Amino acid sequence: MGLLKSKKILFIDNFxxxxxxxxxxxxxxxxxxxxxxDSGEEAIKILTNDSEFALIICDFxxxxxxxxxxxxxxxxxxxxxxxxxxxxxxxxxxSEFSNFYKDNALNDSFSRPIxxxxxxxxxTLALGLNVSAEAGAKKYFKVNIARFIEVNSNKMDIxxxxxxxxxxxxxxxxxxxxxxxxxxxxxxNITFFYLTNEGLVSYLAQVAAYSAAGAIxxxxxxxxxxxxxxxxxxxxxxxxxxxxxxxxxxxxVVALALVTIESNxxxxxxxxxxxxxxxxxxxxxxxxxxxxxxxxxxxxxxxxPVLNSLTFAALFQNISLSNSKHAMIQNIDSDTFxxxxxxxxxxxxxxxxxxxxxxxxxxxxxxxxxxxIINHHERPNGKGFPRGLMxxxxxxxxxxxxxxxxxxxxxxxxxxxxxxxxxxxxxxEKIYSHGNFDRxxxxxxxxxxx
Numbered sequence: 001m002g003l004l005k006s007k008k009i010l011f012i013d014n015f016x017x018x019x020x021x022x023x024x025x026x027x028x029x030x031x032x033x034x035x036x037x038d039s040g041e042e043a044i045k046i047l048t049n050d051s052e053f054a055l056i057i058c059d060f061x062x063x064x065x066x067x068x069x070x071x072x073x074x075x076x077x078x079x080x081x082x083x084x085x086x087x088x089x090x091x092x093x094x095s096e097f098s099n100f101y102k103d104n105a106l107n108d109s110f111s112r113p114i115x116x117x118x119x120x121x122x123x124t125l126a127l128g129l130n131v132s133a134e135a136g137a138k139k140y141f142k143v144n145i146a147r148f149i150e151v152n153s154n155k156m157d158i159x160x161x162x163x164x165x166x167x168x169x170x171x172x173x174x175x176x177x178x179x180x181x182x183x184x185x186x187x188x189n190i191t192f193f194y195l196t197n198e199g200l201v202s203y204l205a206q207v208a209a210y211s212a213a214g215a216i217x218x219x220x221x222x223x224x225x226x227x228x229x230x231x232x233x234x235x236x237x238x239x240x241x242x243x244x245x246x247x248x249x250x251x252x253v254v255a256l257a258l259v260t261i262e263s264n265x266x267x268x269x270x271x272x273x274x275x276x277x278x279x280x281x282x283x284x285x286x287x288x289x290x291x292x293x294x295x296x297x298x299x300x301x302x303x304x305p306v307l308n309s310l311t312f313a314a315l316f317q318n319i320s321l322s323n324s325k326h327a328m329i330q331n332i333d334s335d336t337f338x339x340x341x342x343x344x345x346x347x348x349x350x351x352x353x354x355x356x357x358x359x360x361x362x363x364x365x366x367x368x369x370x371x372x373i374i375n376h377h378e379r380p381n382g383k384g385f386p387r388g389l390m391x392x393x394x395x396x397x398x399x400x401x402x403x404x405x406x407x408x409x410x411x412x413x414x415x416x417x418x419x420x421x422x423x424x425x426x427x428x429e430k431i432y433s434h435g436n437f438d439r440x441x442x443x444x445x446x447x448x449x450x
Contacts, residue, residue: 007054008033009123012043012070018086018114020147022057024207025119027192028141028200032127040070047073055126059086072096075103082106082126086114111343116204140167140194143203148193149183151206156199158182160190167194233287236416241448242294249302250293253311254286260362261315267358270319280324284408289314292404298443299400305366306397312365313372313401320354321347330377330409332385349386352377372401380437391435399440403432407444421448 009032013019026034032054037043040058047053047070058070074081075096082104085097101107108122140159158171170193171182185193195203237247262271274282292310296302318327326348329337337345352374359365359373375398378384380391394402410424425445432441 007052007127008035008050010034010043010046010053010056011036012040012056012058013038018110019059020151021114021116021204021207022086022110022119024143024147024204025116026123027144028195028204029120029138030123030127043070044073047077047079053081054128055082055084055123057084057086057123069096071100080104082108082128084122084126085109111347138197140196141200142192142194143200145182145186145191145193147207148203149179149186152203153177153179154202154206156202157196158199159194160185161192161194173199233283233290236287236411237290239416240291240294240421242290246294246297246302247290249297249307250290250311253293253304253307254289254315257308257311257315264362267362270316270358274315274319280412281318281321281327283412284327284405285315285317285319287408287411288317288401288405291407292401294447295400295404295440295444296397298447299440301397301400306368309366309368309372309397310401310404312359312362312369313376314405316355316359316369317373317376317405318351318355320351320358326351328409328413330406331383333383352386368397371395372398376402376405378402380432380435391437394436396436396440399432399437403428403437403440403444 009026009030011019011023011034013036023034023036026032035046035053037046043056043058056070056074071083073079074083083100084107085100086109106126106128108126110118110122140161142161155173155175155177156171157169157173159167159169161167170185171177182193258271258274261267261274274285289311292314293302293307296306296310321327326344329348331337332345332349337348340348356370356373359369374386375389375394378387378389378394378398379402380394382388382390391399407424407428410427411420414420414424425448428441428444432444
């Protein structure tokens with residue numbers, strides 16, 4: 001075990017959104033040196049001259065042959081170093097990886113969204129370490145100074161390491177956080193700060209938010225959306241004719257939900273993502289909440305518990321997905337869904353369960369919100385997912401939420417002009433006018449024709 005501890009980890013990344021969270025978790029939990037390179041070619045050069053690597057972690061982006069050549073090189077050399085792939089989508093299309101999991105029993109992959117526990121467990125196994133050997137032994141956790149300065153904005157105790165068992169506190173959590181003051185350590189040949197477990201939890205939440213914002217912001221750039229800002233969402237709400245009292249009520253419920261989310265450290269990155277208002281997931285969540293609250297009020301179901309349930313469901317319906325392109329897939333029969341990898345398809349099929357799992361500890365998250373999230377991709381004709389329910393099997397409040405969520409999606413993608421709204425309603429009439437959707441759809445239409 002000591003030998004593997006002393007060996008290095010090679011991280012190959014040409015452009016990976018998960019890079020910061022993966023590296024931060026590994027640095028904080030393992031003593032192995034991490035060497036970063038940008039390409040397969042660079043990896044081969046290093047592996048040719050250095051045999052002191054116990055693990056290779058590689059972003060499976062593979063835009064050209066050079067990106068996967070390193071693995072062919074490993075096999076030709078008979079090198080049994082463990083490999084973990086990030087996002088192993090379409091791995092079967094690459095001959096080099098045809099026997100990836102058989103080549104080495106310790107080979108593995110991260111599937112997005114990548115969670116802290118997955119990183120620790122899979123790296124531990126890939127390094128051949130005993131996970132229980134050091135459980136609870138660590139008091140301080142190392143973090144890269146340059147990344148810490150870039151990401152952190154919270155007060156916390158910060159230490160530097162003087163010797164194997166001696167640490168000195170250089171920043172106190174009770175003092176104001178001064179990024180400029182701690183940047184001086186970059187010039188003192190110090191690579192790592194050390195945090196307590198409390199500080200690490202806070203910092204990892206910030207790194208996750210930083211990574212998520214980068215991923216979703218970048219992935220939204222190429223999307224052809226008609227509504228792209230919170231201001232346009234508010235203009236859309238006015239154009240829909242949702243009355244001012246309902247808007248105020250929905251706004252207050254959303255604000256209360258966000259306060260509840262913000263107070264939970266585990267969901268800090270979710271709060272920042274939803275507050276950003278610059279991506280499809282955030283915009284769709286907010287617009288769904290307004291429409292769902294308005295429709296519930298039309299049906300005389302606008303009690304505080306019901307509106308809370310609909311709002312929490314709106315905010316969290318897609319929050320376990322790693323990017324907005326996945327969140328925009330509404331139909332698993334669509335070409336868009338069929339043309340993505342099996343791992344991505346599995347992620348989309350299961351995201352409703354993941355989202356619910358993330359909410360279990362929130363005090364205001366109840367059974368109605370749970371059902372709304374689980375069922376928000378079900379459709380009256382039984383062609384929805386994950387369970388393929390028919391109209392008569394979907395609870396009425398879930399029907400309200402499904403209408404709101406789907407309508408919000410169509411408005412963001414197609415636009416909110418009067419002609420576009422009429423076109424969407426006409427399309428909905430063919431789908432949502434029967435079974436348990438009958439009355440919700442009747443009230444839905446009245447929102448625009450009164």
